[in-house]
Amino acid sequence: MDADEVSAEDIELEYVSPAGVRERGLLSRLWPVRFESVRPERRFPAFRGQGNWCGWYGSATCGGHVGYESWLERDRLMLLDFDPLVTGMASQPFRLSWTSTDGKRVRHTPDFFVRRADGTGLVVDVRPDERIEPDDAAKFAVTAAACRAVGWNFQRVGTPEAVLMANVRWLGGYRHPRVHRPEVAARLVEVFADGGGLLAGALRVGDQIAVLPVLFHLLWRRVLAVDLEAGLLSADTQVRLGLVREGGQDAVASSAAASR
Structure with missing residues (x-):
């Protein structure tokens, strides 16, 4: 044919x-x-x-x-x-x-x-x-x-780009909804509204052991965003509000999504 x-x-x-x-x-x-x-x-x-x-x-x-x-x-x-x-x-x-x-x-x-x-x-x-x-x-x-x-x-x-895939695998470990803590998520959205370093922003919210899993979950959900192809996730990775949200809203209009 x-x-x-x-x-x-x-x-x-x-x-x-x-x-x-x-x-x-x-x-x-x-x-x-x-x-x-x-x-x-x-x-x-x-x-x-x-x-x-x-x-x-x-x-x-x-x-x-x-x-x-x-x-x-x-x-x-x-x-x-x-x-x-x-x-x-x-x-x-x-x-x-x-x-x-x-x-x-x-x-x-x-x-x-x-x-x-x-x-x-x-x-x-x-x-x-x-x-x-x-x-x-x-x-x-x-x-x-x-x-x-x-x-x-x-x-x-075919084979995905190695750095992108390594970062997505890491974030995938935090994809389950049980990781989500609405009050911590809402605070993270506030902290990263103007962008900032990953670890520094997490520490502004609270104990990194409690905050980082929520941060990674929000990155998985695209509520927050980073450049996943620029390099492996690190303490200095720049985090910003995500451009794509649940419901098709933009980052500003849907910042409340983090508290769901």
Whole structure:
């Protein structure tokens, strides 16, 4: 199949519903399904000598676990979880199949389906550039075309930037709501309204042992913000009010979000 000629009528889709029922049909009919809530289309295997690492990531966005089949997929899940514009995601959400130009049946299971705050869908495949063979590239091209046909976006992503990923992993350790202390959070928003050093600002609020976890939680939620690509988080990292908030408000109008 020529990717430039793909239509939603050419693609068959198979998925497992939240109730565990396997469904199948044309993409043109099934695309409205809430794929961010479906079960994985296939199992995550574990066996002796396995070359990849499978597991389950505890997502703050989803309030539950999302599966992954490699450390690279786990990192991508964490980045999606960190994105305030993501409202839901599912791993191995469905299997696509189509007939190739030589008459063979081709199958492909994308790694993730993502729902964004504006209601749009995003299909994600995780594969480093150096591991893309010609057959893989052809599958990604058809998958991207199929997504365009139904109004979804498609991304093929590789290895994230090392400093960014190290910082997000650190903040991810404070993603759980149990870390949040509203009175401390509100004070941190006041302290960093005009920006300032991470540790100095925390000490203005109180004991760093009690304050820093709340600060990291607010950074995870984007209530506060830092440049995560400039360097590893440190005492001198400059902290400011976040530009993206829950509810789509700006930093000034939504400073009260920290007290929730």
